[in-house]
Amino acid sequence: MKQTSMANWLGEMAFDIELDSHHLIIDADLKVGGENKGPRPKGLLLSSLAGCTGMDVVSILKKMKVEDYDLKLNVEGELTEEHPKIYHTINLNYIFTGKDLPIEKLKRAVELSETRYCGITEMLRKAATINTKIIVNGDEIK
Amino acid sequence: MKQTSMANWLGEMAFDIELDSHHLIIDADLKVGGENKGPRPKGLLLSSLAGCTGMDVVSILKKMKVEDYDLKLNVEGELTEEHPKIYHTINLNYIFTGKDLPIEKLKRAVELSETRYCGITEMLRKAATINTKIIVNGDEIK
Numbered sequence: 001m002k003q004t005s006m007a008n009w010l011g012e013m014a015f016d017i018e019l020d021s022h023h024l025i026i027d028a029d030l031k032v033g034g035e036n037k038g039p040r041p042k043g044l045l046l047s048s049l050a051g052c053t054g055m056d057v058v059s060i061l062k063k064m065k066v067e068d069y070d071l072k073l074n075v076e077g078e079l080t081e082e083h084p085k086i087y088h089t090i091n092l093n094y095i096f097t098g099k100d101l102p103i104e105k106l107k108r109a110v111e112l113s114e115t116r117y118c119g120i121t122e123m124l125r126k127a128a129t130i131n132t133k134i135i136v137n138g139d140e141i142k
Numbered sequence: 143m144k145q146t147s148m149a150n151w152l153g154e155m156a157f158d159i160e161l162d163s164h165h166l167i168i169d170a171d172l173k174v175g176g177e178n179k180g181p182r183p184k185g186l187l188l189s190s191l192a193g194c195t196g197m198d199v200v201s202i203l204k205k206m207k208v209e210d211y212d213l214k215l216n217v218e219g220e221l222t223e224e225h226p227k228i229y230h231t232i233n234l235n236y237i238f239t240g241k242d243l244p245i246e247k248l249k250r251a252v253e254l255s256e257t258r259y260c261g262i263t264e265m266l267r268k269a270a271t272i273n274t275k276i277i278v279n280g281d282e283i284k
Contacts, residue, residue, distance in 0.1 A: 001221045003185050003229075007192035009213040015196050017189045019181040024166050026193045033201065039161040041193025043145050044186045045262060047159045050149035051168045051183025054157050059175065071151040079143045084264040087145075120187060122226040127265035 014038070042085075045124070046075045049092065052120040056113035057094065064105050069098030077128075090124060092132045101136055110134055156180070184227075187266070188217045191234065194262040198255035199236065206247050211240030219270075232266060234274045243278055252276055 006018040013028035014037050026041045028034025039047075050073040058071065072095040077087035094110055114121055114132065124130060134141045148160040155170035156179050168183045170176025181189075192215040200213065214237040219229035236252055256263055256274065266272060276283045 001223075001227075002218055003182075003188060003221065004216065004218045005185050005188040005192055007189065007196050007215040007217070009196060009200060013197050013200065015193050015215075017193060019185045019189050020171075020178070022181040024181075024189075026189075028197055029162075033204075036162070039164045039166075040145075041190050041197060042262060043147050043161045044190035044193065045265070046145060046147040047149065047161050047166075047168075048183050048186035048190060050147055051157050051159060051186065054149045054151060055155050055170055055183060058151060058155065062175075073149040073157075074146065075149070076144055076146045079145065079261070081143075083259055084261040085143075086261040086265045117225055119221070119226040119228040120184060123187070123228045123269035124265065126268040 015041075043077075045087070046077050046090070049090065049118075049120045049124060050075045053092070053094075053110075053113045053118045056117045057109045060109040060112055060117075061105065064102075064109065066102055066105050066109075069096055069101055071096055087124075087128045090128045090130045092130060093135055094132065095135045097137055103136060103141055106134060106136065107141065157183075185219075187229070188219050188232070191232065191260075191262045191266060192217045195234070195236075195252075195255045195260045198259045199251045202251040202254055202259075203247065206244075206251065208244055208247050208251075211238050211243055213238055229266075229270045232270045232272045234272060235277055236274070237277045239279055245278060245283055248276060248278065249283065 007015040013034035017024050025038035027037040054073045074093045076091045078089040079085045149157040155176035167180035169179040196215045216235045218233045220231040221227045
């Protein structure tokens with residue numbers, strides 16, 4: 001299966017990104033000649049990871065009949081100092097809130113995404129160390 | 143240096159992505175329970191690559207006093223059949239149009255991005271084969 005994205009240069013540092021028939025603008029920071037019309041492209045890698053594993057987790061939990069909760073994913077990438085600047089470390093937190101949450105099912109859903117379903121995790125771990133935490137109502141779950 | 147992205151679950155398969163103080167919605171296809179409110183997360187990896195190297199190229203060309211051209215980047219990822227589905231091959235085309243374009247400078251700008259500046263290229267090539275082409279006014283440049 002193939003997937004395609006197109007980037008159309010808009011002048012200066014801005015590009016219109018076309019993906020799945022949707023559009024978004026990316027742009028550089030003012031410090032490097034951009035106008036901040038949209039996010040930086042590098043961070044989209046982190047967003048891709050959060051979205052990919054987030055969708056896995058909510059769909060796995062739905063199959064487990066776990067549906068009444070909130071979920072945020074916070075993903076932080078640490079860049080090397082030297083060019084090319086890559087994320088050498090990525091810290092990914094699954095932040096659940098809700099009442100009487102089934103901890104073992106949450107852990108299992110995250111584990112299934114990490115080890116079996118999330119292609120973005122699989123690709124990025126070849127380049128970066130990915131550290132994950134599961135946080136439920138403010139407390140980290142071991 | 144650290145960069146952060148947050149994904150907030152909106153219900154079903156949709157997430158609000160926060161990145162560099164901008165927001166975008168990602169969603170799954172209708173076939174897998176989504177509502178297509180935004181693009182798929184996996185493809186953002188391709189968009190990240192196109193945007194990262196695209197910004198490199200336009201800023202390098204600007205330093206070379208090359209500014210009067212159009213640029214599109216088409217990036218196609220080929221997914222494995224098995225889970226986790228990763229892009230095993232990525233085909234990246236730099237599509238320039240314009241009059242009297244300085245071919246050697248275009249090639250040099252792309253080469254500098256690929257080999258020195260683009261961190262996303264550097265990360266993804268650890269997981270995928272990245273094939274690049276430079277196309278100027280419809281013809282591939284060797």
